[in-house]
Amino acid sequence: xxxxxxxxxxxxxxxxxxxxxxxxxxxxxxxxxxxxxxxxxxxxxxxxxxxxxxxxxxxxxxxxxxxxxxxxxxxxxxxxxxxxxxxxxxxxxxxxxxxxxxxxxxxxxxxxxxxxxxx
Amino acid sequence: xxxxxxxxxxxxxxxxxxxxxxxxxxxxxxxxxxxxxxxxxxxxxxxxxxxxxxxxxxxxxxxxxxxxxxxxxxxxxxxxxxxxxxxxxxxxxxxxxxxxxxxxxxxxxxxx
Numbered sequence: 001x002x003x004x005x006x007x008x009x010x011x012x013x014x015x016x017x018x019x020x021x022x023x024x025x026x027x028x029x030x031x032x033x034x035x036x037x038x039x040x041x042x043x044x045x046x047x048x049x050x051x052x053x054x055x056x057x058x059x060x061x062x063x064x065x066x067x068x069x070x071x072x073x074x075x076x077x078x079x080x081x082x083x084x085x086x087x088x089x090x091x092x093x094x095x096x097x098x099x100x101x102x103x104x105x106x107x108x109x110x111x112x113x114x115x116x117x118x119x
Numbered sequence: 120x121x122x123x124x125x126x127x128x129x130x131x132x133x134x135x136x137x138x139x140x141x142x143x144x145x146x147x148x149x150x151x152x153x154x155x156x157x158x159x160x161x162x163x164x165x166x167x168x169x170x171x172x173x174x175x176x177x178x179x180x181x182x183x184x185x186x187x188x189x190x191x192x193x194x195x196x197x198x199x200x201x202x203x204x205x206x207x208x209x210x211x212x213x214x215x216x217x218x219x220x221x222x223x224x225x226x227x228x229x230x231x
Contacts, residue, residue: 004161033218042207042221043162056218090161106211107152108219110161 003027004111006091012117015081021114023074023091032074033108034066035090043090049074050096081118088113122146123210125222133230135197140225142208143190149213151191153182156205156224165193198229 004025013019023032031050035043048056049068063085065077074091092108124143132138142151150169154162166175168184168191175182179202181194195202205226209219 006161040226042224045218048218088159092161106150106219107164107167108209109164110154113159113161115159 004091004093004109006089006111006114008114009112010115010117012119013078013081014119015083017081018077018079020078021076021089021091021116023076023111024072025093025109025111026072027093027095027109028071029093029095029109030071031094031096032068033092033094034064034074034076035092035110037088037090037113047076078116081116083118086116086118088115122220123208123222125206125208125225127225128223129226129228131228131230132198134199138195138198138227140193140195140206140208140227141190142192142210142222144210144220145189146210146220147188147213148210149188150211151184151188152209152211152219153191153193154207154209156207157203162205162207195227198227200229200231203227203229 007022033048034046036046037043045058046060047066052068063080067075090113091111094106094108122144126141150167152167153165155165156162166182168182171188172186173184179196183192205224207224208222211219
C-alpha cells in the first residue's frame with residue numbers, strides 16, 4: 001500500500017475562517033511533508049516532520065500551523081489566510097528523512113492534494 | 120537559482136512519436152526521482168534512480184541516471200494520450216538536511 005490520503009479534496013474559505021487540512025498514511029513512514037503548489041509551478045516545500053517532530057519550516061507565515069499528532073497523521077491548520085494562499089496543498093511521506101546516500105529511503109509518496117480557494 | 124533544469128518546458132507531440140525529457144544540474148545527487156502529475160492531482164512516483172549510469176525501464180518509459188549523478192533523462196517510446204501530464208524530476212543531495220530539489224517540470228501533451 002503506497003497510499004497517502006488527504007481530506008478534504010476541495011476547500012473554499014473566507015479570510016476570517018479557521019479550517020484544517022488532514023493527511024494520513026499507513027506505510028509506516030516516519031517523515032511527512034506539506035507542500036504548496038501554484039498553477040504551472042513545481043511543489044514548494046512548507047514543512048517537514050521527522051519522527052513526529054518539526055524539522056524544517058521553510059519560513060512559512062504563521063497563519064499556517066502544522067501538527068503531527070502521531071506517526072500516521074499530519075494536519076495543517078489554517079487561520080486568517082489571504083487570497084494569494086489559494087493553491088493545491090500536497091502532503092507527502094517517506095520512510096525517513098534521509099537526504100543522503102540511502103537510496104530509496106527518501107522516495108516521497110504524495111497524496112492527491114487539497115484544492116484550497118481563499119475568498 | 121534553479122538547481123535542477125528540466126527541458127523542454129512544454130512538449131506537444133502526436134500519438135506514436137518518441138520523446139526525451141532532460142533533467143540537468145551542476146550538483147551531484149545521491150538519488151533522483153521522476154514523478155508524473157495530472158491537473159488537480161498529486162504527483163505520482165514513477166521511478167527512483169540511485170546508481171550512476173543506471174537505466175530503469177517501466178513499460179514504454181526508460182529512465183537513465185548520468186554517470187556523474189548530475190543529470191537524468193526520461194525517454195518515452197510510442198507516446199500515447201494517456202502519457203499526457205506534467206513530468207517532474209526531483210533530486211536528493213548526499214549530505215546535509217536538505218530537502219528534495221524539484222525541477223520546474225515538463226508539460227507533455229500527446230495528441231491522438
